[in-house]
Amino acid sequence: MKERPIRIVSIYPTLLGTYGDGGNVAALSHIASLHGLAADILTISPGMVIPDDADIYVMGGGEDTAQVAAANALRASGALTRAVDKGASVLAICAGYQLLGHEFPDADGNAAPGLGLLDVFTDRLPKRAVGELAAEPIRAGLTSVTQMLTGYENHGGATHLGAGVTPLALVTSGVGNGDGTEGAITGRVIGTYLHGPCLVRNPLLAETLLGWAIGQHLDPIVEDAVEELRRERLGSATMSK
Amino acid sequence: MERVNTSLRTKLAVTAGRLAAATSRTLGRGEGMVVGGKVTLGLSPHALADLAGGRVAALVSATNGKTSTTRLLATAASQAGPVATQSTGANMTEGVLWALANGPADAPAILEVDEAYLPRVLAATRPKVVLLANLSRDQLDRMSEVAMLARKWRRMLAENPDVVVVANADDPIVAFAAEKAQQIIWVAAGQEWTADSSVCPECGTLLSRDGTDWSCSGCGRARPKTSWQFEWEKTGTAVGPDGQRYDLASLQLPGRFNASNATMALAVCAELGLDLAKAVTLMSTVTSVSGRFATVVAGSLRIRLLLAKNPAGWSELLDIMPPAPTPVIIIINSNDADGRDPSWLWDVPFERLKGRTVIASGNRRRDLAVRLLHAGVDAVVIEDPFAADAVLPAGTRELAVIDCAATYTAFQKLRDPSNEELAL
Numbered sequence: 008m009k010e011r012p013i014r015i016v017s018i019y020p021t022l023l024g025t026y027g028d029g030g031n032v033a034a035l036s037h038i039a040s041l042h043g044l045a046a047d048i049l050t051i052s053p054g055m056v057i058p059d060d061a062d063i064y065v066m067g068g069g070e071d072t073a074q075v076a077a078a079n080a081l082r083a084s085g086a087l088t089r090a091v092d093k094g095a096s097v098l099a100i101c102a103g104y105q106l107l108g109h110e111f112p113d114a115d116g117n118a119a120p121g122l123g124l125l126d127v128f129t130d131r132l133p134k135r136a137v138g139e140l141a142a143e144p145i146r147a148g149l150t151s152v153t154q155m156l157t158g159y160e161n162h163g164g165a166t167h168l169g170a171g172v173t174p175l176a177l178v179t180s181g182v183g184n185g186d187g188t189e190g191a192i193t194g195r196v197i198g199t200y201l202h203g204p205c206l207v208r209n210p211l212l213a214e215t216l217l218g219w220a221i222g223q224h225l226d227p228i229v230e231d232a233v234e235e236l237r238r239e240r241l242g243s244a245t246m247s248k
Numbered sequence: 249m250e251r252v253n254t255s256l257r258t259k260l261a262v263t264a265g266r267l268a269a270a271t272s273r274t275l276g277r278g279e280g281m282v283v284g285g286k287v288t289l290g291l292s293p294h295a296l297a298d299l300a301g302g303r304v305a306a307l308v309s310a311t312n313g314k315t316s317t318t319r320l321l322a323t324a325a326s327q328a329g330p331v332a333t334q335s336t337g338a339n340m341t342e343g344v345l346w347a348l349a350n351g352p353a354d355a356p357a358i359l360e361v362d363e364a365y366l367p368r369v370l371a372a373t374r375p376k377v378v379l380l381a382n383l384s385r386d387q388l389d390r391m392s393e394v395a396m397l398a399r400k401w402r403r404m405l406a407e408n409p410d411v412v413v414v415a416n417a418d419d420p421i422v423a424f425a426a427e428k429a430q431q432i433i434w435v436a437a438g439q440e441w442t443a444d445s446s447v448c449p450e451c452g453t454l455l456s457r458d459g460t461d462w463s464c465s466g467c468g469r470a471r472p473k474t475s476w477q478f479e480w481e482k483t484g485t486a487v488g489p490d491g492q493r494y495d496l497a498s499l500q501l502p503g504r505f506n507a508s509n510a511t512m513a514l515a516v517c518a519e520l521g522l523d524l525a526k527a528v529t530l531m532s533t534v535t536s537v538s539g540r541f542a543t544v545v546a547g548s549l550r551i552r553l554l555l556a557k558n559p560a561g562w563s564e565l566l567d568i569m570p571p572a573p574t575p576v577i578i579i580i581n582s583n584d585a586d587g588r589d590p591s592w593l594w595d596v597p598f599e600r601l602k603g604r605t606v607i608a609s610g611n612r613r614r615d616l617a618v619r620l621l622h623a624g625v626d627a628v629v630i631e632d633p634f635a636a637d638a639v640l641p642a643g644t645r646e647l648a649v650i651d652c653a654a655t656y657t658a659f660q661k662l663r664d665p666s667n668e669e670l671a672l
C-alpha cells in the first residue's frame with residue numbers, strides 16, 4: 008500500500024457542483040477511510056493552479072455559462088491532460104462529462120470546445136432527460152463494477168461516442184447518452200450522466216477509483232444504509248420504466 | 249363602493265370562479281383557489297389587471313422567504329387600513345388573482361409571486377414597488393436555471409420602467425436582474441448562500457468576493473452602493489438611508505434570515521410612505537407564517553414546524569435549531585412539489601447537526617440517512633415518527649417541543665388543519 012495519502016482534487020465545485028456533486032468527493036473520502044486509506048482533498052476554485060500530480064480528479068454538473076467558463080479555464084491550464092498522461096483517474100459527471108469530450112453545446116446551442124480527453128461529442132437531445140437512470144455496467148474489465156449503476160439524470164445533452172472510448176454501461180431505464188448507452192470510459196477517464204451523487208449510490212465505482220490510486224484491487228465494503236438506498240432506487244427506476 | 253376599474257365581465261368571472269371554488273371545496277378537493285382562479289381567468293383573460301386596478305402596493309419575489317417577507321410587509325402595511333394579501337403561500341397567477349378577488353375590496357394589495365410567474369404578474373398588476381430578495385437553486389428538475397430567471401426579471405424591469413425596485417445588493421444575481429430599473433433602492437440584506445452566484449451572470453467570469461463585497465473583472469460589474477443596511481449580532485438591526493437604526497430584536501420569527509427579510513420589508517414601507525417605527529412594532533406581532541415556525545401537535549409529539557426547500561433555506565434553518573444533543577426530526581420527500589431529485593441534500597451542511605441523533609423520515613429518508621452517515625451524524629430511520637409506538641431516541645418524548653424540518657409536501661401534511669395549532 009502507498010505510504011502517502013491518496014490525493015483527490017475537486018475541480019471547480021463552485022462552477023461544476025449544481026447537483027450535489029460535492030457528494031462524490033465526500034464519498035471518496037468516506038469509503039477511503041472505511042478501507043483504512045488516508046485521503047487528502049484539494050478543492051480548486053477558478054484562478055487557482057491545478058496540480059498535475061494528484062491521483063483522482065472529480066468534477067460535476069453545472070449551468071451552461073459555468074460549464075463554458077470551466078472548460079476554458081481547464082484548456083488554458085492543461086493540467087488535467089498532463090495528469091491523465093501520468094496515470095491519474097478522472098470522474099466527470101454531466102456537464103463535466105460533456106466538457107471532457109471534443110465539443111458540447113453552449114447556452115446559445117453553439118458548439119464549444121472541450122478538452123478532448125474522451126473521444127465523444129455532445130449536441131442536444133430532442134427533449135431534456137430528467138429522472139432515475141439505471142444502467143448495467145459492461146466490459147467489467149475496465150472498472151471493477153459488477154453491479155447495476157444507479158443515479159438521477161438531468162441534462163439536455165445527447166453524447167455520441169467515437170471509436171476511442173467504450174460506453175460505461177447499457178441503459179436499462181432512463182436516457183443516458185441517448186442511444187441506449189450510458190457514459191464513456193477510456194483508460195482511467197470516466198464520464199457519466201449519473202448523479203445523485205454517483206459515488207454515493209455506486210460505492211463500487213469509488214472503490215475502482217481508489218484501487219487505481221493505490222495500485223491494488225479493493226474488496227468491496229458494504230454499508231447497510233447505502234445498500235438499502237441502492238435497493239430502493241433501483242426498484243423505483245424499474246417501476247417507472 | 250363600485251370598483252370603477254373592474255369590468256362587468258371580470259365581475260361575472262369572479263362570481264363563477266367563487267362558485268367553482270365552493271364546489272371544489274364541497275367535493276373535498278382542497279381550498280378551491282386554483283380551480284376558482286382558473287375559471288375566472290378562462291372567462292375574463294384580463295381579470296388580473298382589472299382586479300389590480302392600480303391598487304397593488306408591492307409584489308414580493310425570491311427563491312427563499314417570500315411568504316414570510318410578504319406576511320411581515322402586509323402586517324406592517326396594515327397600519328394604514330386593511331390590506332389584500334394571500335392567506336396561504338399560493339403565489340402563482342391563480343393565487344394572486346384569488347387574493348385580489350376575495351380580499352378587502354379596493355384595499356392596497358401586497359402579494360407574493362413565484363419567481364417564474366413574476367414577469368407576467370407584474371405586467372398585469374403594475375405594482376408601485378417590487379421587492380427582489382434572493383435567487384438560488386431550487387428544484388432544478390422543474391425550474392429554469394437561476395441565470396435564465398434573472399434574465400427574465402431584467403427584461404421585465406426594462407419593459408415596466410415605472411415600478412420602484414427594492415433589491416438585495418448582496419446577491420449578485422438579484423443585482424444583475426435589478427440594475428436596469430429606473431428607480432432602485434439597494435439593500436445590503438446579506439447572502440449566506442453564495443454557491444449559485446459564483447460566476448457573473450452577464451459574462452461568465454468568476455466573481456471576486458471580499459466579505460459581502462463582490463465584483464466582476466470581466467465586465468466591471470460590482471456590488472451597488474446600498475442605502476439600507478442589515479446588521480446581525482444575535483438579533484438584527486435595520487439601518488435606513490438617513491442612518492436611523494431600527495432594532496429588530498422584538499421580531500418573533502426566528503433567525504438571521506427573518507430579520508433580513510424584515511429589513512427589506514422596512515425599505516418597502518419607506519417607499520410606501522408608512523410609519524417605520526409602527527411597521528417594526530406590527531412586524532413583531534407575527535409569530536408564524538402559514539404554518540412556518542408554528543408549534544403543532546403531530547400524533548404523539550409536539551413539534552415546531554420548519555419548512556425548507558433547498559440548500560440555501562436549509563443552511564439557515566440549521567442555525568435556529570437548539571444545540572446538540574437535542575434530537576431533531578427531518579422529513580425529506582421527493583413528490584412533485586418538493587422536486588423529484590433530492591441530491592441537493594449533499595449541498596446542505598448537515599455536519600452542523602453532529603452530536604445529536606436525527607430522526608430521518610419521509611419518502612427519501614434513505615437518501616437522508618446516507619447523507620447523515622457521511623456527515624458523521626447519528627440517525628435513526630423511522631417511517632412514521634409520530635406514531636404512538638415509534639421507537640424514538642432516548643429523551644425525545646420528554647421534550648416539550650421538538651424541531652421538525654420538512655420539505656414542502658411533508659410540511660403541508662403536518663400543518664393540516666386537523667393538527668390543532670397551539671397558541672404560543
Ligand SMILES: [Zn+2]
Pocket residue numbers: 448449450451452453464465466467468469
Ligand atoms: Zn461580468
